[in-house]
Amino acid sequence: MASPAEADLPPRPSISMRTMPMAGLLVDVHGLEELSPFATRITCLWLHHQRLGNKERMADVAARCVAAWNERSRKSKAKGSPERGLIALTFDQRNHGTRLVSDRGNESWNKGNETHAQDMFGIMAGAVVDQGVLM
Template sequence: MTEPLSLHVGGIQTQVYGLQNLATSSHEGLAILFFLHGRFGSAADPRMAKWANSFVSHAAAEREKAGGKGKQLVVVTFDQRNHGERTINAEKNKGWRERDSEVEGLDNEAHAVDMLAIQTGTARDVSFLIDFLEPTLWPNGEQTVIDWWCSGISLGGHSTWLALAQEPRLTLGIPIIGSPSVLDLLSHRAANLPAPHGPLPITAPYFPSSLLRHIERTDPINVPRSVWKGRKILVLSGGADELVNYVHGATDRFVEVLKGEDGVGKDGVVDVWVQEGTGHKFSNEMVSRANTFLWEHGLRSAASATAGARM
């Protein structure tokens, strides 16, 4: 495994993987993939380095087999809001009730607000980094970023869906064990919170009316369908995932929308794999499918036809 470059970008500490593999120049350009960790995690998790290096090494190997053709890949990780080095209050990362909790009441009454706030903040951080990462890394224009992509696990999967919904410059996304509908996911979680702590109603204080109005405007499942045109999306989920279930989080329903007439369209791709017997994890098989998707639908192709239109 190669060590990443630790790079400060406008107040956000990032880890940048794959710089050592870059050719001096490439007429097909460069793609940057933001890779987002899960809840209670951080960019410093050794698994994040393992997975990021896997993406980079697989891309480099495929490009070598293709005689140097195809875009080059750089992977960027950073701590999500209130995680890792950006932690302000770790209690606010907890759910309504954690399994190992010893408190009498709820662990975090504001779970719904806190979860969506972190995801939304991370999506906005992705947009911020798209603005400033390239000029920070290559002030003399040594490399040209053709495509911006996003992937993430669990909390990072939710944030990936939000980033895709809000940032038009992202042309490819791989949400892993995440949900495109925070309302479906959390309302199911609230309704199934066991007694004596649940079930919880979909009303204040657990779901403030102002939060519900925000979700109605911004949840990926609710934004205009035109947002998804031309996108290339791989959805990875565990068939036995009880925390972010493929059905209970409404991913199954939204995938059908994306595949339909008003979905990604003829220039887009929607690929889905639900791994049977697998729980809430990013399995080795999922890693392999993510690597294949990145090459087949991102790196191997010519410079993104939608990138210029989305700027």
């Protein structure tokens, strides 16, 4: 179901998505099939989901970013600019989505999670480590 913000947007562009294992994580790569064989550089846009979300929640943003970039690139190519491709990548943060090990670990103190601070620190610090390894 679309969020209120998504309801005001045009339909999501059709962009390829392939889930690939990378460094022990499942990473969704958006736009790989749309890359031009003539691209001289490729930019990787890493999209992180919000708290209590998962990588699938970022698919709409990924598709819109890649589609907008590809449209802009088509116009630039006509002007003779070198080609740069864009792919968008998403993965589940620790204790989210495919990496969920404890529902309670994502709750707040008000919802009975006595280790909320440690859990949030672990998720945030872990995101930095995971992102560094993937890059």
